[in-house]
Amino acid sequence: AILGMKLPANILDASLTNETGHWEPSRLTELHDQMFDEIGSAWNDWRYFSLNKLKVERIYFYKQQISRILQEEYDVSKFFVLKEPRITRFISFYEEILNSLNVKVRYVLPIRNPLSVAASLEKRNQMGLESSLLLWLRYQLEAERATRGRNRVFIVYEDLVRDWRTVLYRLCDELSITSLYPREEA
Numbered sequence: 001a002i003l004g005m006k007l008p009a010n011i012l013d014a015s016l017t018n019e020t021g022h023w024e025p026s027r028l029t030e031l032h033d034q035m036f037d038e039i040g041s042a043w044n045d046w047r048y049f050s051l052n053k054l055k056v057e058r059i060y061f062y063k064q065q066i067s068r069i070l071q072e073e074y075d076v077s078k079f080f081v082l083k084e085p086r087i088t089r090f091i092s093f094y095e096e097i098l099n100s101l102n103v104k105v106r107y108v109l110p111i112r113n114p115l116s117v118a119a120s121l122e123k124r125n126q127m128g129l130e131s132s133l134l135l136w137l138r139y140q141l142e143a144e145r146a147t148r149g150r151n152r153v154f155i156v157y158e159d160l161v162r163d164w165r166t167v168l169y170r171l172c173d174e175l176s177i178t179s180l181y182p183r184e185e186a
Contacts, residue, residue, distance in 0.1 A: 003168075003177070006077035017124040024084040027069050032086040035062055043086050044127065046134040051093060066097050088139045091146035106175040107147045111140070112157035151175060 001007050008025035015022075036042050039053040051059065074080040087094055098105050118132035127135075153174040160167045172178070 001081065003172070004079060006074050006080040008073040008080075008082075009075070010073065015124075017120070023081075025069070025073050025082070027073065028066065028082075028084055029086065031062070031065055031069065032084065032090070035090070036086070043089075044121075044125065044131070044135055046131065046138040049089075051090070063093070063097055066094070067101060070097070070101065085139060088143045088146075091143070105151070106177070107143075107150055107152035108171060108175075109143050109147065109152055109154045110157045110160070111154055116157075 007023065008028075010026045012022040012024045012026045012029060014020060033043060035051075035054075036045070038058065039049055039051065041047070041049045054062070070082075074082075095105065114133055114136040117136045118127075118129050121127040121132040121135070122129070153171050155167050155171060
């Protein structure tokens, strides 16, 4: 957002475990949970699943819903940020939708210490260490595999917290994001 990218109109609220908010589009998060439920999974299920479990008409339904929500949440902005970890499990599905909306997709893949993630999941969701680590690994591997050969950049979360300017400059350079606010203004 500090570079001029649009955030979703409706974001998940702040909570006791994240006082500044999560920044995910709340309507998409709810829809993703519905998708998980329909295929017999959940956001915190580290096991493999396939969207092929959905009937063709349900796949069409979800694509239409996601497309509509994206257009409403981002008001067809040229530059927007879509942060929602559950998408990691649906990347190819999203690519089809975003391509149909003529969105040029760039991926930012944050790598966070798995023990920090596990501590956060334990605090927020009472999730055990082993389950947290398996979940972290599933999301990381799926994100890497699904974005391989795409316009992407990996960032280390702890580097972002320690020196966000350097990480932001590198991210902009590697993703060729030059038409946003000048970096000095950001």
